[in-house]
Amino acid sequence: MSDGRINLKLKIWKQSGPNFPGSFADFEVQVSPDASFLEMLDELNNDLESKGLEPVAFESDCREGICGTCGLVINGQPHGPIPKIATCQLHMRNFKDEDTIWVEPFRAKAFPVVKDLIVKRSAFDKIMYAGGFVSVNTGGVPDANAILIPKEKAAESFDAAACIGCGACVAACKNASAMLFVSAKVSQFALLPQGQPERYERVQKMVKVMDDLGFGSCTNTYACEAECPKGISVRNIARMNRDYFVAKVKSANLEVEV
Amino acid sequence: MATILNAKIPEGNISEKWTNHKFNMKLINPANKRKYQIIVVGTGLAGASAAASLGELGYNVSAFTYHDSARRAHSIAAQGGINAAKNYQNDGDSVYRLFYDTVKGGDYRSREANVYRLAEVSGNIMDQCVAQGVPFAREYGGLLDNRSFGGAQVSRTFYAKGQTGQQLLLGAYSALSRQVGKEKVKLHTHKEMLELVVVDGIAKGIITRDLLTGEIESHSAHAVILATGGYANVYFLSTNAMNCNTTAIWRAHKKGALFANPCFTQIHPTCLPVHGEGQSKLTLMSESLRNDGRVWVSKIKKDMREPNDIPEEERDYYLERKYPSFGNLSPRDISSRSAKEVVDDGRGVKGGEAVYLDFRDAINRLGKNAIEEKYGNLFEIYETITGDNPYNMPMKIYPAPHYTMGGLWVDYNLMSTIPGLFVLGEANFSDHGANRLGASALMQGLADGYFVIPYTIGNYLASDKPELIPADHDQFKKDKSGIEDLTKKLISINGKHTVDELHKKLGRIMWNKVGMARNEKRLNEAIDEIRNLREEFWKNVKVVGSAEGLNQTLERAGRVADYLELGELMAYDALERKESCGGHFREEYQTEDGEALRDDQNYSYVSAWEFKELGKWEHHKEPLEFEYVKLATRSYK
Ligand SMILES: Cc1cc2nc3c(=O)[nH]c(=O)nc-3n(C[C@H](O)[C@H](O)[C@H](O)COP(=O)(O)OP(=O)(O)OC[C@H]3O[C@@H](n4cnc5c(N)ncnc54)[C@H](O)[C@@H]3O)c2cc1C
Ligand code: SF4
Ligand code: FES
Numbered sequence: 030m031s032d033g034r035i036n037l038k039l040k041i042w043k044q045s046g047p048n049f050p051g052s053f054a055d056f057e058v059q060v061s062p063d064a065s066f067l068e069m070l071d072e073l074n075n076d077l078e079s080k081g082l083e084p085v086a087f088e089s090d091c092r093e094g095i096c097g098t099c100g101l102v103i104n105g106q107p108h109g110p111i112p113k114i115a116t117c118q119l120h121m122r123n124f125k126d127e128d129t130i131w132v133e134p135f136r137a138k139a140f141p142v143v144k145d146l147i148v149k150r151s152a153f154d155k156i157m158y159a160g161g162f163v164s165v166n167t168g169g170v171p172d173a174n175a176i177l178i179p180k181e182k183a184a185e186s187f188d189a190a191a192c193i194g195c196g197a198c199v200a201a202c203k204n205a206s207a208m209l210f211v212s213a214k215v216s217q218f219a220l221l222p223q224g225q226p227e228r229y230e231r232v233q234k235m236v237k238v239m240d241d242l243g244f245g246s247c248t249n250t251y252a253c254e255a256e257c258p259k260g261i262s263v264r265n266i267a268r269m270n271r272d273y274f275v276a277k278v279k280s281a282n283l284e285v286e287v
Numbered sequence: 288m289a290t291i292l293n294a295k296i297p298e299g300n301i302s303e304k305w306t307n308h309k310f311n312m313k314l315i316n317p318a319n320k321r322k323y324q325i326i327v328v329g330t331g332l333a334g335a336s337a338a339a340s341l342g343e344l345g346y347n348v349s350a351f352t353y354h355d356s357a358r359r360a361h362s363i364a365a366q367g368g369i370n371a372a373k374n375y376q377n378d379g380d381s382v383y384r385l386f387y388d389t390v391k392g393g394d395y396r397s398r399e400a401n402v403y404r405l406a407e408v409s410g411n412i413m414d415q416c417v418a419q420g421v422p423f424a425r426e427y428g429g430l431l432d433n434r435s436f437g438g439a440q441v442s443r444t445f446y447a448k449g450q451t452g453q454q455l456l457l458g459a460y461s462a463l464s465r466q467v468g469k470e471k472v473k474l475h476t477h478k479e480m481l482e483l484v485v486v487d488g489i490a491k492g493i494i495t496r497d498l499l500t501g502e503i504e505s506h507s508a509h510a511v512i513l514a515t516g517g518y519a520n521v522y523f524l525s526t527n528a529m530n531c532n533t534t535a536i537w538r539a540h541k542k543g544a545l546f547a548n549p550c551f552t553q554i555h556p557t558c559l560p561v562h563g564e565g566q567s568k569l570t571l572m573s574e575s576l577r578n579d580g581r582v583w584v585s586k587i588k589k590d591m592r593e594p595n596d597i598p599e600e601e602r603d604y605y606l607e608r609k610y611p612s613f614g615n616l617s618p619r620d621i622s623s624r625s626a627k628e629v630v631d632d633g634r635g636v637k638g639g640e641a642v643y644l645d646f647r648d649a650i651n652r653l654g655k656n657a658i659e660e661k662y663g664n665l666f667e668i669y670e671t672i673t674g675d676n677p678y679n680m681p682m683k684i685y686p687a688p689h690y691t692m693g694g695l696w697v698d699y700n701l702m703s704t705i706p707g708l709f710v711l712g713e714a715n716f717s718d719h720g721a722n723r724l725g726a727s728a729l730m731q732g733l734a735d736g737y738f739v740i741p742y743t744i745g746n747y748l749a750s751d752k753p754e755l756i757p758a759d760h761d762q763f764k765k766d767k768s769g770i771e772d773l774t775k776k777l778i779s780i781n782g783k784h785t786v787d788e789l790h791k792k793l794g795r796i797m798w799n800k801v802g803m804a805r806n807e808k809r810l811n812e813a814i815d816e817i818r819n820l821r822e823e824f825w826k827n828v829k830v831v832g833s834a835e836g837l838n839q840t841l842e843r844a845g846r847v848a849d850y851l852e853l854g855e856l857m858a859y860d861a862l863e864r865k866e867s868c869g870g871h872f873r874e875e876y877q878t879e880d881g882e883a884l885r886d887d888q889n890y891s892y893v894s895a896w897e898f899k900e901l902g903k904w905e906h907h908k909e910p911l912e913f914e915y916v917k918l919a920t921r922s923y924k
Contacts, residue, residue: 046836063562065672071787072565078785078831078840086837090354090528091364092568093668095453098359111671118671143499144837151476154356158468162461163420167340167737168411170418174375177429187422187447190454194358223420 034059035126039073041085042133047141047149053131056085062122066109067092067099069121086145092117094258097193100200101146102133107197107256115195115258135200139207139243150196152242153210160234161214163223176222186220189213191259198253198261204245209253211239212269213261219272229276236273292545292895292909295698296400301915302382305404308699309742313749320345323748324755326493326508327351328480328535331360332452332729333712334514335459336736342466344741349506350463350472353479353498353530353842358460361516361528362732365452366573366665368434368444369729371409376433380441382406388439389727390916392618393692393720394869394885396548396893399915400699401717408738409730413445415737419458423447434575435616436725444726449573449664455729459736478504479842481773482766483511483539483708490539490708491756494766496774498842501835503770505758510707510744513539514736517691517713519552521850521857522802523794525688526558526571532846533853536695536714544703545895545907547696547716549853550861553723553870554803555689556582556622559672560641569687570672572644573665574725577615579649579658580682582606582622584642588633594643594681605629613923620722620870620883621923623686627803628881636683645681686803690728692719692870693860696895696909700743701735704895707753709744711735716893721869774834777844782827786840789824790847793817797854805861806874813858818902821851856896856904863906866890887918 036059044051058076060069067089074084089099094115101116103109109119124130132146140148190213198209215232218224224231247266254263297308315323323346327338330352338350354360372385385406390397413431417423424432424446433442447454466472475495482494484505492507518533519525540546557577559570583604585597605625607614617625626642635641650658655678659666666677673683694716695703701717702709712732719727747753756763800813824847832838867876867883868890876884893909 061563061565064565065567068565068567071567075785075787078829079783079788081781081829081831083831084840086839088355090359090530091361092529093364093570095450096359096361096363096528098354114671118668120672120674122674147837150355154358154464154467154476157461157464160468162465163418164465165415165418165462166343167336167415167462167741170414173371173373173410173413173417174430176417178425179429180425180427183422183425186420187424187454190422190447190457191450193453194356217422218420221420221422223418 034061035121035124037124038129040129040131041146043085043145044142046144051142060121062120064121065092065117066103066119066121067117086147088147089117094118095193097195100135100195100197102135102200104131107135107200108258112255113258113260115193135196137196137199137205139205140196140199150194152244153194153196153207155242156207156211156235156238157214159238160227160231163218164227178221182220186217189216189220189261189265192261193259195258197256197258199244201252201256202245203250203252204248206247206253207239207244208247208266208269209257209261209263211235212265215269215272216265219268229272229279232269232272233276292696292704292907293698294398294909295700296398297699301399301403304400305407312742312746315745315749317345321347323347324349324508325510325512325744326506327512327514328493329360329514329516329712329714330354330357330460330463331362331514331516331712332456332459332732333736334512335360335456335463336733337512337514337711337740338472339459339462339466340737340741341744342469342471345471348466348472349475349508351475351478351480351493351495353477355476357463357474357476358457360456361531362456362729363453364528365729366449366571367436367575368446368451368726369412369455370436370443370726371413371445371730372406372443373410373413375431376442378441380443384441385409385443387916389718389724390720391921392722392724394722394921395720395887395891395913395916395918396551396868396911397718397720398893398911399913404739405718405731405734408734411738412730412733416455416458419462421447421454421458423454435578436574439724452729455733459733480535481538481770481845483542484763484766485542485705486756486760486762488543489706489753492758492763494763494770496770499837501838503767505763505767507756507758507763509748509753509755510709512709512711512740512744513695513714514711515714517694518853519688519691521793521854522688522797523790524561524566524569524798526555526569529568532849534846534849536710537849537853539695539703539705539708541898542705544705544708545696545897546693546856547893547895548693548721548860549857549896550801550864551692551721551870552688553619553690553692554623554686556619556626556686557644557684558687558689559669560683560685570668571687571689572669572682572684574619576644576662576665579661580615580644580646581648582615582642582644584629584634584636586634589638590634591637594645603629603634610923617923618722618724620872624803624872626686641683641685643681644684646677647681650678690723692716692721692723696893700746701739702743702747706751707747709740711740721871773845774841777828777830777841777848778834780825780828780830782829784823784827785829786843786847789820789828790843790850792820793847793850793854796820797857801854801858801861804872804874807862810858810862814855817851817855817858824848824851852901855902859904860894860896863894864890885920
């Protein structure tokens, strides 16, 4: 940890609302290398505010890489240059004195810009409303240890469930596909006994809403996995495709049987 | 010192109170539930579980959050785990023991009946979460795994790696999502509650601001539930998420809800130290690290050597030395205060504000792989933030404000002193007394939301038969224009200090004078300083931008305005409580060897404050009676 502050040039996307054109604006900051990227933006904003100028709008909350609120494209990469972290976990010691940094919002048709660096990601929630749950009401469920679950299965399910819903996978994908996000949720349940009863129905419902909301299709470029702050694996996509295929076959069979 | 508060604790033996109460409460016929409108503010563990469960029962629920999605609530950041008295480890746990530990851990300043109920439903919470598909950690045989947490000698904490809060919240969020999909819950995101509407003394609705459009809106209901979290951000630097704030409960307080034990704040012992002026928040390193990490400092003042160069005999493992039976797992308040002591003594890391948390011995004993399996992700987080590798170099940690035990006063039914206003989760004061044990907040939030409120709100609706008041009623109009005026005022001041600068100043006063160790002189100074700062705020705050549309500075300004009032009440409460208990340590009241000196004779009560006017409160007391847990000096030696 050094004490010397570094000087940076920032090119930040400014856009006053969803229906206005945006453009990059230039800023200069001096910051401690121990500060986080968002603390650097805080300092910039405090400076702007004290001069009576509008701050740069960006969202964050936990600043620990878990809530999924933050999300910026930094020098062309969602969540910046360091793999497997969210924007809020990026620290300025990863930049050099006199660097120029480009900062943009996550871009996708399904994620309209709200203001500056903030985008609306409610499309993700809508996919969840369609089927991202196990249909059990509160109360009347079996004892927590009634069903044994192999350690590796639980761990694999956890790894899928670790998705923070940030949307970097969509922003990273040239087709703006949401397959990594959706497959992570589908896989979490598909890997657990609790998720079995609705397994095939769930995948169809979630995929349908995903398609309706204007997310693109997956062409297996794996850009999503590379930018995902939680290292969600593309194996989940393969698993979801399998389940989706089985679901289709099952529903086709059903029609034949009826 | 007026009214004695009625906690409405049911009759009977402690183990039967909740069962009897459930039987005696009035029910609403399933077909009639849809005639009731319920507002839930907050979609953290408490709010999401409440909204989902009430939707399932058939009520019409409107849920509100200032986040863009219900999944982002601060609960998501909880790391360590959730307690439940399952006794799966066969190590002597029971509902009674969890109850006992929680009352003792809270330093005998909580209500026995509430805590017992919490312990009683803790097992149901685990059942529910597992059924929802929450992927908890498991053993090789496929059973759920447990770990132990500070303040307990049994292993009753369930976890999902270091992301337990995330997995529990996503479980509650998925249950909520199901109800949103069925249109039983209407979810309002990006909407901040700015006022509680009270008509004839009864809670009837809320006023919100749409954070994207700036529109101020009225919402009416038969009952209002606040599940809006804690207020540790009054210290500016805390482990809470950036947007956590006190506005919802503070404004309800100013409308008549009593505020209980505001000075009871928890300072968490294992957080990363401050790096500099630009620091925006503090990061918690899970307490579970204390299972294997050893806390120490040098025996020598201002020892500038690197930690690995300090030989064993010159290290002071002060927790193990002072508290041999709990050692590094001593409760949070004790661990935090001990860290402050050694730092005040000049023995912190290189003379500064930090102590070491060292895994060297655990790595030697268990091997690097075992440590990596347990704490790998936490070690990674540490390295990302600090640039140091904890496998080779002890972590540096220091206490930070983390959780607020105080909150709105509620009775056994979780109803505040305003009929029709219920308060759940960290926002109420109910279960943790003067100190919360690790892994108990998640348990309480979910107990309140899944298993308590669905019963008690039905009883209120069935017995009190509240009416629905239209949202264009005069009181709604009045409150709405009040909020519009407040917003305009904040923008029009256009002074010379930014909101953050003023918040940081308040934080410094709170940390130095209403923080880990308090005394009369400093508390009085704090009150004066906060008042002056509040005056300065209203004269000289600078809020750029307009009231229309997204304006994050305006959002923060409103929250800081409320902190500037709450801070003063915290200092008053700390001043009034002339004893040391849990997170509240008054330097005047300590034993010869520096331990907290509780005064059960005079202070065995809940302080509940009634707002009169700015800077003036009336003090009420709820006496605490301990029928089951024997009052004793809390010893972890
Ligand atoms: C870093 C960290 C780690 C923790 N780890 C643990 C742990 O391991 N075990 C444990 O038991 N506890 C832990 N805790 C404590 C625990 O996480 C919290 O006490 C608990 O999650 C609070 O839940 P809640 O539902 O009451 O509130 P929150 O989760 O804070 O939710 C508050 C909700 O209210 C909404 N809200 C607030 N005000 C308004 C308003 N005015 N208008 C509209 N919406 C509003 C927010 O949008 C949010 O949805 C931890 C806390 C922190 C900070
Ligand atoms: S899959 Fe990864 S990138 Fe996509 S939303 Fe989840 S955490 Fe973010
Ligand atoms: S702010 Fe929560 S993930 Fe970055």
